[in-house]
Amino acid sequence: MSPKLLFWVPAILRLALLFGAAGLVWWMAGTLSALVFALSALAVALFIQLRYLHALGEWLNDPRSGRLPDGWGAWTEVFARLYRLRREDERHQAEMAEWLARFRQAMQLLPEGVAIMDDVLFLEWCNEAAERHLGLSLARDKSLRVTNLVRHPEFIDYVVLGRYEQPLTLSFRGRKLECRIIPFENRRQILVTHDATESERLDAMRRDFIANASHELRTPLTVIVGFLEIALSDPGMDLATRTAHLHLMTEQGQRMQRLIGDMLTLSRLESDEFPLKRERVDMRALVESVAEETRALSGGRHAVEVECEGPDVMGSQEELRSAFANLASNAVRYSPDGGTIRLSWKRGPDDLRFAVTDSGIGIEPIHIARLTERFYRVDKSRSRETQGTGLGLAIVKHVLLRHGGRLLISSVPGQGSSFTAVLPNTSLGSESNSSENP
Template sequence: MFWWRSAAILAACALLALPVYPILGATAACLVYGIGATSVLWFHLFNLNRLARWMAEPAIDKLPESIGSWDAIFGGLYRMVRTQSKSQRLLSLTLDRFVAAGEAMPEGVVVLDENDRIEWCNPKAMQHLGLDRKKDLGQHIAYLVRQPTFQHYLAVQDYSHPVILRNLRDIDLTLSVQLVPFDTTRKMLLTRDITQLERVQTVHRDFVANVSHELRTPLTVVGGFIETLIDIPDMDAATRESQLRLMHDQTRRMGRLVEDLLTLSRLENGGELREDRVNAVALAHVLASEAEGLSQGKHKVSLQISSEAGLRGNYDELHSAFGNLVSNAVRYTPEGGELRIKWRQEGDIGVFAVEDTGIGVEPQHIPRLTERFYRVDRGRSRSTGGTGLGLAIVKHIAQRHQAKLEVKSVPGQGSCFCIRFPANRLLEPGELSSSNK
């Protein structure tokens, strides 16, 4: 179209020169044709120059305008640039979304080039591997992650499974790391924090081992006595009675362990909480009576009540939690010691506490007291009849009531275990009038 229009203009110039030839001669005719051809050439050169300047700095708002064929050319360029600009915006938006998604991922992502040099990483990868996105781009990943396990994984190039890295940068951190090739040259390094998962698995292994150990001992004792009774049918009455009594004690111990395991399992499954209106003062009196029964006169038991408020919660669970604290105080307080059972309010917080003058707990053990089967002194715990699950049960019951278990202890002087209930769990004395608990 462009060249046809130019040819048509040159043909028109020739037609204009034809009438001049008979009148003014060939020179004049050539002059007329030359002026027309020169004008056409200048017009094209002018627009070519404008196009060249625009190509040097292309911008859709600076695209020149013209007439004729050049108007069509500039119009086509305008539409093409606008379409390209729209495509670039869409691509840029898509890229921004992908980058934002990568930034927000809970796992670490590092993009590596064909030489395993870092091209990009997200914040989680920076946190996991100690990378600095400003300084470490272009660095070889092996220079920054120097654990031998990872170096071997990178060298072998078997990326079908992840590798586990522990204690990176001298902190308690366990990572699952896997390389994933995603085109002909690049790879993604994916990191996942599995520290908590490893702890759970460790707790699970310890739990199974502890349960097995706790049940094996009484089963061994009972089995041994049964074999003795079978082998010696004419055993004297006193010996038989002694062995039967020991078997009874061991079976009761296993029964308590099974009951505590079932209780803990029910609490951890998080079933619906049945809420009662609990008379906390009356429950404290019941606990004091139980403490005196457990103590059998070996300890001084006192009750200190400074609030008439009640509790909204499950009576049986609260009785179990408070009872565990009381029985622990009795077991770990030497004869002649003192136990104080307290119910009070601190502002809008309800506090149930059990204080004793017992053996106390070293500070390093306090954070782990609520772990299942954790014992400060295993031999002493078993001799006092504990299952090692009492405080784990107390912690779960407290959590189900939005309460918090707090422990304070001084070795050789005694301990204070208290459960702090939030304001929404407290009841005014008048709200307990129709409650039978």
């Protein structure tokens, strides 16, 4: 049955019933009584309709499905339909609220900053990354003009001129930011910010590494090529001069070999393709071996003392030997003849520590924070004299990072230095963990 019939058929039947009852009263009690009955019935029906109209008006002021009355007559179907429509609307609203919450949560987790502005650049919403990048606060700055909040000439020009084909790169609040504006809808724009500080730092490190590596390789290559040119231009060179030249070329070639070997070691330590292979390391034997290498490098010019009271650990014996040997060889290079070098392996308060302490020249405090940078040297001339590559402490740092440790440096100029490789207690383990990666 069509909706029209569903409404009119019951209504006509009710009117027919009313007039039928009025006719029965007229037949039994006369015309006046029938009129009074009919008017009274119509008045009651009108009152009921007005009462339900009032209830409908009240519900429209606060349309919640739980507040709908049951209804009577035609109102039963009206309220039933309204109830179904309201329930559907509430369900859609709940779904939209859930999707909006998910969207905002996803936007908050993005590393990029996202800010939504209207067509006149008033802030409508932003995530936490945008607050950090631009110094905004959604609670404080909502409905304020973004160009009044971000007071940077390049940013203001970029936003006002509307040339959004290329992103804007600017230095702001100590960060390197890439900003891009994306128009959407008719009256809104999205401002996206990316913190490029770390990538800029890494790019600078790469450039410095290439420049430093090229510089370090250029000197020995210049020496070797120069001596070869002399040898070619002077076939009658005396034996003593030729031997001296060959000796110097050999030294420079060995220097290049050490440099390239250290660069390859660093590359391997930083690569995910070479995970750490854990094995039980006999620390007493390792420390004694490093001490023997230190005595050999010193050639009797220093007193080398050893203290080994700590336990064995789980780690890479080759990498730990490389790190400890680098610390010890640095102590030999930078300690004057007659000095003392002390190697110790012991338990710390809540960790394990290998320390190399010397009575050398010491290091000024301004240099300590940069000692683990590649090719960083406190005294470049002295480092070259001692055959250092400038990569030893960088290797130590990466070996310790792979083992979950860190490097501590303390020094007093003119009195000596102490380099301590700190390993966590989690390095202690059993043979059953020997094949696990960290």
